[in-house]
Amino acid sequence: MANKVFVTRKIPDSGIALLKAAGFELVVSEKDGVLTKDELMGALKKEKYDGVLCLLTDHIDDEVFNAAGKQCKIFANYAVGFDNIDLKAARTRNIMVTNTPGVLTETVAEHTFALMLAIAHRVAEADRFTRAGKYKGWGPMLLLGSDVFGKTLGIIGLGRIGARVAHHAVRGFDMKVLYYDVQRNENFEREYGAAYRDRIETLLPDADFVSIHVPLLESTKHLMNDLRFGMMRNTAYLINTSRGPIVDEQALLRALRAGTIKGAALDVFENEPAIEPLLLELDSILLTPHIASGTIETREKMARLAANNLIEALAGRVPPNIVQAGSS
Numbered sequence: 042m043a044n045k046v047f048v049t050r051k052i053p054d055s056g057i058a059l060l061k062a063a064g065f066e067l068v069v070s071e072k073d074g075v076l077t078k079d080e081l082m083g084a085l086k087k088e089k090y091d092g093v094l095c096l097l098t099d100h101i102d103d104e105v106f107n108a109a110g111k112q113c114k115i116f117a118n119y120a121v122g123f124d125n126i127d128l129k130a131a132r133t134r135n136i137m138v139t140n141t142p143g144v145l146t147e148t149v150a151e152h153t154f155a156l157m158l159a160i161a162h163r164v165a166e167a168d169r170f171t172r173a174g175k176y177k178g179w180g181p182m183l184l185l186g187s188d189v190f191g192k193t194l195g196i197i198g199l200g201r202i203g204a205r206v207a208h209h210a211v212r213g214f215d216m217k218v219l220y221y222d223v224q225r226n227e228n229f230e231r232e233y234g235a236a237y238r239d240r241i242e243t244l245l246p247d248a249d250f251v252s253i254h255v256p257l258l259e260s261t262k263h264l265m266n267d268l269r270f271g272m273m274r275n276t277a278y279l280i281n282t283s284r285g286p287i288v289d290e291q292a293l294l295r296a297l298r299a300g301t302i303k304g305a306a307l308d309v310f311e312n313e314p315a316i317e318p319l320l321l322e323l324d325s326i327l328l329t330p331h332i333a334s335g336t337i338e339t340r341e342k343m344a345r346l347a348a349n350n351l352i353e354a355l356a357g358r359v360p361p362n363i364v365q366a367g368s369s
């Protein structure tokens with residue numbers, strides 16, 4: 042019998058095509074938006090699915106696994122992050138979980154740099170200014186920004202994405218790189234002349250830009266809080282393309298309003314899609330709607346990778362991007 046897969050929302054065609062070519066029977070949610078948990082559980086209960094392709098906007102917990110039933114072997118997440126999935130519950134129920142690492146590294150690193158350049162050069166603010174008809178001629182003091190070139194970048198979390206951001210910083214902008222990670226990487230230090238800081242507290246005071254690249258865990262929630270904003274330079278900028286809850290949004294608001302830091306550029310928010318409305322009033326913040334991996338090329342690759350994980354798992358092989366193997 043053909044394997045049956047539920048896809049929680051329309052994804053790029055390349056992934057769908059792969060699943061069809063593998064002979065899978067597919068049901069793709071037709072809702073134009075995120076399924077509520079009840080809708081998702083309802084959809085999963087309707088049929089017996091062998092696997093599910095889910096998104097970072099789906100909160101997958103034990104109740105959802107229960108709704109999927111015993112024949113369901115895998116939840117393939119269409120994202121590199123997998124904080125939306127309860128891995129412990131997956132293990133208990135012997136359900137595999139996979140993600141899409143690697144293929145989005147370049148794109149997220151590019152978006153991180155786009156944010157860094159744009160906040161420092163006040164690009165979005167200047168665009169608003171120009172469209173509003175406020176440009177009355179060149180001015181020596183008009184919308185002055187900060188250089189990125191030659192400055193110090195503090196990277197929190199030296200995974201694939203953090204390391205790639207460091208590459209652009211050092212090779213492209215002659216920046217000095219400091220990094221904090223639970224693991225030291227001396228090869229990286231040699232290659233980029235980077236300096237390791239074994240505590241976030243000793244990185245923050247020395248960085249002109251702080252960019253976050255850690256996963257969301259209990260231990261990284263509100264990693265940026267009042268205390269840590271207070272350790273940053275008042276000329277420094279925070280960039281976050283990782284997960285929203287890593288930054289305490291109220292603490293960020295206080296830091297921006299008080300001038301504790303100069304600015305922030307965020308692609309992710311604490312309670313997506315909601316954003317603290319008072320942040321939207323500030324010109325010292327730049328916002329993008331969780332699109333750091335959102336290029337056509339990368340989203341196609343993510344779709345193929347997620348599909349391939351399903352195909353391998355349902356063929357009885359170990360899928361390439363396994364993050365939770367199930368209990369047996």
Ligand code: GLV
Pocket residue numbers: 097119120121122123145283334
């Ligand atoms: C995007 O946020 C991802 O985790 O892929």
Ligand code: GLV
Pocket residue numbers: 121142143146199200201202203254
């Ligand atoms: C994510 O892919 C990371 O390792 O940074």
